[in-house]
Amino acid sequence: MTIHREGRTYLTVLLLILAGINAALIYSFPDKVIMHRVSQIVSVIFFLLNLQFFRMPKRKLEISEGQVIAPADGKVVVIEDVMENEYFNEMRKQISIFMSPLNVHNNRAPVNGIVSFCKYHAGKYLVAWHPKASSENERTTMVLKMENGVEVLVRQIAGAMARRIKIYANEGDEYKAGQEYGFIKFGSRVDVFLPLDTKVKVDLNQKTKGGKTVIAELVTED
Structure with a gap:
């Protein structure tokens, strides 16, 4: 470590x-x-x-094709279908992980892909589990386009204590699943937006380890 x-x-x-x-x-x-x-x-x-x-902590990554891994250590606080209005402008399956001050706070890419969109937003500092935190708090949005064309959006969200988000990604960068792309200081949240037919592999309140826990499986065509 x-x-x-x-x-x-x-x-x-x-x-x-x-x-x-x-x-x-x-x-x-x-x-x-x-x-x-x-x-x-x-x-x-x-x-x-x-x-x-x-x-x-050093983590050994072992995932199969189509699996989505947790972008952060923490606890699953949201699993629901929502309208994603910033990039997709359509319904997506959202999985959110809350990071307490005791968790590791580096953020990792949930899938292999090339950054097709990356943007920072200044904003408020509502508590990280607030329903409007995803759209009103200080945040970053990164979209990874996989080799098969599927895009996965991951969003860092500042909380009431977290007032400094660091993102190291730029459009055009290539990331491997589990590779670090950002960091949030003190209490925060990370959202992942996936296709609606994605199979969720975690439950509400389940603890996750960034770069290790499989949170979902993408449906791939044969």
């Missing part, structure tokens, strides 16, 4: 700040031993929680 590049500077600064706070307490209140211990314990716990957030 490694530390994600988005967290290296942040974690270094955080460590220096926590060390400074504890040093200041020891200097200002040299006789308050209990205060020092409590501050040190809280600092260690807080730092480890942030360290966990930016971890990058």
Whole structure:
């Protein structure tokens, strides 16, 4: 496991700040031993929680043709047929994964494909599970066109805490399923929009692992 590049500077600064706070307490209140211990314990716990957030676990990907993998660690909060108005302008099957602050927050391509559409939208910061978060929050939309012509849309959505979305993809880039394409800091959601005849392989509230859990199977013609 490694530390994600988005967290290296942040974690270094955080460590220096926590060390400074504890040093200041020891200097200002040299006789308050209990205060020092409590501050040190809280600092260690807080730092480890942030360290966990930016971890990058290695995952071995084993999927079959037509399978769609989870783009993020988290919990399935939406499985429904909806009108997708930004790109397809037609009904699509939506699977949404909510990422808590304790989850790994890098985002992965759900299928093999070439980026046919990629766009960033500024927006609000409603809680990530809000019904309008997908269309009103800060978000990015990426569409991957597979070799067989099928297109899969994946959308990063900022939440109430997440106010920085990073997307590394550009139109024309080629991605393999499981390859990292973006990152969201602190509590957020990722939506995947698939053809209506897609076979869903997860249930509501099921936990997922990005780049590993199969969330759906696309119907392919013989």
